[in-house]
Amino acid sequence: MFLGSHTINMDAKGRMAIPTKIRESLASFCDGRIVITAHTEERCLLVYPEEQWKEILPKIESLPSFNKVARRTQRLLIGYATPLEMDGNGRILVPPTLREYANLEKKLMLVGQGKKFELWSEDSWFNWLDEADQGDDIPDEMLSLSL
């Protein structure tokens, strides 16, 4: 279970050090093998342990190819998906195309989301925080949710 958020510095070569505690969970979960891809709804990245990715991939593949929304989802999730491993120092190298997609420069934000992580540029994260939810509808599943 991935929880909590961390700020991380990416170096000039696009390498980012995974915080040690997360590194350890990843080592036990999936031998450090992760898949990183694009988030379809916001300009940030998704970081999956290999196992988790294997579960959702078939669901994405089976979406109908002649529906525009589904095609967009497939294209982004599969098209940006990249398997990565950590180097000897526990760092991952984020591929240039993904860096560009999520506007990653130096200051990053790694956010635990249960079975996966989200990786944001710090700027984008705070911009998103400040965005007001303007009249979007609350789904039925949330109407009876009590926290």
Next chain:
Amino acid sequence: MFLGSHTINMDAKGRMAIPTKIRESLASFCDGRIVITAHTEERCLLVYPEEQWKEILPKIESLPSFNKVARRTQRLLIGYATPLEMDGNGRILVPPTLREYANLEKKLMLVGQGKKFELWSEDSWFNWLDEADQGDDIPDEMLSLSL
């Protein structure tokens, strides 16, 4: 399984170097023999391993000839299809008509899509990314999809 995206420079002669990792998968899949053709829905190209192409070709051929949409699909997919092999340096030469169809100039984007690749001009790719989904319906398969 083809995943991930790469930016590639096409030279003045219309040659593009296939990234080494992909080159290796293609070598094992289909001896480096690929078929490249037009995508019917967007102005980009489709790159199939020969095997995959052989599977879908009969399906395209058997579409009803008196339906306009089907005819368009046939005309584009079959009409632009070109078998290609890599040269000694792992490059392919993209035929001029296909370059024109997809507006390929210098900066290209090669995007893995499972059993095939898509090849975009970088400009077109980013334009497509920025396109807002304007009121297209979300297919039923996606309504309960949790990634």
Next chain:
DNA sequence: TTCCTATAGTGGTTAAAAGTAGTAAAAAGT
């Protein structure tokens, strides 16, 4: 509280490999 040690995080260097350009030879078309 201060110093020492251990460990996480950062940056740089080097060797190998990948990408780019150019040239020469062959083929096709005029």
Next chain:
DNA sequence: ACTTTTTACTACTTTTAACCACTATAGGAA
């Protein structure tokens, strides 16, 4: 037969990735 375009091969330059070393920070012990 000659010219022009194409293809294949070779050589060079740039980038990548792995490895190594250093710095800074945090924690523990004296």
